[in-house]
Amino acid sequence: MSITDTTTLTAAGAAGWNAEALAEILANDEGRPVLFTNARILTADPLIGTLTGADLLFVGPLLVGVGPGIITAAGDDNAIVVDCTGLTVVPAVVDTAALAGGRARRSECVGTLTPGATTDFAVVPDALAADVASAVAVVLTAPEQVRALVAAGRPVLWAGADVPGRATAPEAGIPAAEDLTGSPRVGVWIDRNDFLHQELTPDGRYDETRGGRPHAYQGRYWIDGDRIDYLDDLGFWAYGEFRDNELHHAGYVMKLG
Structure with missing residues (x-):
């Protein structure tokens, strides 16, 4: 059955879907667990596989349980319950290499619905979820059919519509340079x-000296939390990470000089 064939059916079913549960999740500031129950779950985990009539339990961004029978403790834990009868839960982050059998170890798989993973998943009608790939295609091409899209434990889509106050992606394009005067990360790293000297200037520019060769690389940089992104004047992008007063970049570990 195609997305077009089921548009009327699924749109009608989505109207008002678990509206009370959504309100509880959005107002959940107490760390209450959330349980999606009675679902078919495509975990994309080679050990767990596909589960039917199963539950998915999470607390904030952490997925803590998956499988049948978790609903029995919902009352004990004061969980918010979302009934998913007739629906399939799939990872919202898809590891294409793993799905194609290209991971040698289970621990290398990412984007699975495995306890301990990040709570990123989508809920779509069974008829549109023959496998993970087709279910994810619904999210990308027909979001109005999606019952829920959850990112790090917070709903993004619900009953085919944007959730009020949902997170939004940054605007596409290169941002304007910020004035970083006074930033503790400005200076020579x-x-x-003593091979690599990387100067970060307050106007958002960097200038690298490598092995005594000045101006080996120059360009712009942006800092977002502990991440630094570089756009070199030659056109390539690179990145680094600040960790415990050190700057890790391309295999180098630097300190402010």
Whole structure:
């Protein structure tokens, strides 16, 4: 059955779907667990596989349980319950290499619905979810058919519509440079072997000296939390990460000089 064939059916079924549960989830500031129950779950985990009539339990961004029978403790734990009868739950982050059999170890798989993973998943009608790929295609091409899309434990789509106050992606394009005067991360960063000197200036520019060769690379940079992104004047992108007063970049570990 195609998405077009089921548009009227699924749209009617989505109207008002678990509206009370959504309100509870959005107002959940107490860390209450959330349980999606009575679902078919395509975990994309090679050990767990596909589950039917199963439950998915999470607390905030952490997925803590998957499988049948979890609903029995819902009352004990004061869980918010979302009935998913006739629906399939799939990972919202898809590991294409793993699905194609390209991961040698289960622990290398990402984007699975495995306890301990990040709570990123989608809920779509069974008829539109023959497998993970077809279910994810619904999210991308027909979001009005999606019962729920949850990112790090917070709903993004619900009953085919945007959730009020949902997170939104940053605007596409290169942002304007910020004035970083006074930032503790502005200055000259030097690696342990004194080979790489990377100067970050307050106007959002960087200038690298490598092995005594000045201006080896120059360009713009942006800092977002502990991440730094570089756009070199030659056109390529790179990144680094600030960890415990160190700057890790391309295998180098630097400290402020």
